[in-house]
Amino acid sequence: MEWWVSMPKIELHAHLNGSIRDSTLLELARVLGEKGIIVFSDVEHVIMKNDRSLGEVFKLFDLIHILTTDHKTVTRITKEVVEDFASENVVYIELRTTPKKNDSIGMSKRSYMEAVVEGLRAVTSVDVDFVPHNFSTQDSLNPIVMNDACDGTKRKKIYVRLLLSIDRRETTEAAMETVKLALELRDLGVVGIDLSGNPVVGEWNTFLPALTFAQEQGLYITLHCGEVPNRKEVLPMLDFLPQRIGHAIFFEEEEWRQLKTSKIPVEICLTSNIKTESISSIDIHHFVDLYNAKHPLVLCTDDAGVFSTSLSNEYNIASAAFGLGKREMFELAQNGIDFIFAGDEVKQDLVEIFDLAAKKLN
Template sequence: MMTKEKKNWINSLAAQLQVSAMQMPLLKAMPKLELHAHLNGCVRTSTLLDLAVGENSKEKISNTDLESLIRKEDRSLTECFRLFPVIHALTTDHAVVTRITREAIEDFLLDNVVYLELRTTPKCNDLYGMSKRSYVEAVFAGFEAAGVMYKTDCDVQDGHRMHVRLLLSIDRRENAEAAMNTVQLAWDMRDRGVAGVDLSGDPAIGNWETFLPALTLAKELGVPLTLHCGEVSNPKEVREMLALQPRRLGHVCCLEEAEWRALLDSGIPVEICLTSNVRTESVSSMRDHHFAALYNAKHPVVLCTDDPGLFSTSLTLEFAIAATCFGLTNLELLIMGKSAINYTFADDKTKLILHGIFDDALQ
């Protein structure tokens, strides 16, 4: 469940945003697609606290001010970077991976997300008998526990309200061989709920060319690709990423004029993460966010959360920010959501079901 602290935080942000009391429930009730959410960034504060005081946790973490760091809602960039390794250290075994997956889905369900693409880097950990494949199985166990539909072409089941797909992330700290293994795993598990591959991680780390062979293989196999792009200024990398023609790009915050024009010409849909971009200082302020320019240029965009747990946000809140800062109406937000069905990595049958859900809402 959402903690009391988080509810208060979201309510106070809504007040700051001057979203009317009437509008928040409407935004929440609206069907939504979440296409850019990292599993480890979705972990609830209450779960982190629970895991931090659990058995063996002292061996994993040694921060004396850990509890206040976990409890804090408006974390600074430095605090976010301090929390990342803590989350990583606390989410090591199969049971925890299954738990945080189930809880992440439950939280998106409460936000009326009808289709979710959750992404995560498959991890190996000999200490816990974990391989990349068993890690993915643990995520699937979370899908099962949450009662969602996640397999390709699966029929709508009674009581199952959400379609979920998994994207396997290549972390920029990994080497070429590990990246290749991840693409192979995505291909092997394509009928079991893995819908694509993502490139993510600290943009200052690693050389993008390391991952080109694996990403090229994904393209050859027909595994859909999304890339974290332009989180820091790196025109050469942005140009090369655009040349690869992935199915989607995440962020694209720091683009020079030539790369910006190339992005617009490419028509590649962009996953927009408003709060994340401001909090991580990729964008100087919400008013300066490039979402407005992309939206006004009719470039395909989709609003996403990135790390709702880490940044204390929700998709409803991101919609509220878009409504307040950029003047989008509820109808425009709904139409933007419906358009994004075409940018998902879902099969055609699932897309048709989603179009039906949005058409009902539009009426």
Template structure:
């Protein structure tokens, strides 16, 4: 476990509101309980429950959003989530989050994202690098841009990039708004689009115009795919050929064949899939098959708070379940660099970081 913690890691599939610390959720729930907005005792049990079905997860997200959706709280959870990932040696992090309109809180999608960025700037425990050195702008962001590694060894560095999620409950217009916002914020660390939300809600055709627009604009896309056995949609997603796919649990033989021939990198979320029933068990998880055929993969947490996991733990699970050696685990972590949405400068720096770490760790 210690070795997995020391391993430098790349996290490509982490939902902001699913990665919040339990202690923070409990504190926020207590405050809202004191104000009479919620009944704390009921909420406490829901937060602390272990093991959740997929529908229960989406009920819980409703609660998370009640607890977290005001600007200051969004800023706070962003700061904490980045610090938590950095503390376990995640060197590159793509956080995805759904920009939210909330009239009651005076919140727009834009102001929500501004609160997220404020959270990134508020991180003190580690140095947050938001820019590729070649795409830096003159915007007055306080996070020190740096591609130098090992300069200040007393402070860890973490690259953070943002993906904007389209929630499957949204309309075509709302999804287009999110893509436009991603375009407007591309100089502020936003580098991609995600499609997520309850997989039994909504139709692929609703989001397709927004995803097509993102494609036209050259914004990389990742899609939650095959969390449920929706044959028509899985086919459509594979035909659309996003830059990456999340989960890919319920594929049939033809769809596996197609995925493998397309070589679309897959964000593997072991604990999440087992807990929500997307995979029957760790041992029978599709990681093994994809790994054995050398399909491009990266291990991810999905919702480290919700599923009480960490990226180090996901690596440990792979080692203990599938018997990967340290050298193989290292290679798995290193390979993820090739699937990041950030540009070549960042990739180059990350490759160098892994080259240096290899000497110490293998």
């Protein structure tokens, strides 16, 4: 097995509906096609297209949401996504998703999230730890054990924590509803809030009250920041002091300076940035500048399904493009422990997992 696959990894920026398998998406489209709800031949090429601009990506998300937004499918894709990440030795993932409401099928933001949690419970290929230790009880529905398989070998385990996304199309009230839901679901592994959605839509001030409330209540915050040039938004976002930001592409000099001073960790999504043409070529990616400045960084997939990538692939790409060796890439993955939103017990466990793996590194 290649080292970038076998080494333990931490995923901190993965959108649930962006991580869906192509095969599942096509299957769902075919079923809706047969029911006459969509015309399959119209959407097949949209799903299979490889390179999309950022605008086209958001059109695809609208289609994905038509295909996936019922409770059973949400449960299924959650299970598949966690199993896919675990299969490439991701040992900790923060999965983010936008809670959706659809009155016509009796879906509320809460029932959407319950379907996600059901998906975590449905995973069979690996042990899933999603209930924070301070909330877990002996008769918890998901007992946290690193159980031995029948043959005496340890079973794989993945930690999963959830972030609820606020979509930039939402109103202040809708954003607040998501934050309140996150607070109610803390005992099911919700640790924070993400601001995402089409970056040319919506205004920072619309989301600020909900994000401020979330921060006051002790939820962690990560913001999509600087995906498009927006002088009105980047500095206020950095002033807000989120625990992490995603992308950080279109920054002006002053914004870079403030980012570096603040030491806010950046979630870097190489393939996503290149495929959406937000960055024209990997050799001018800001990863290099931030890495050389020892700025806190973590490699992530963004949308593994939509961009046909995996976290292992992102490590392989970074290694090849930036001339970093196995040991440097391992350290980069290990440093991610410092930026996770789960508690100290999980961090300690991850430290041990990486220490053990480091001994096998040659």
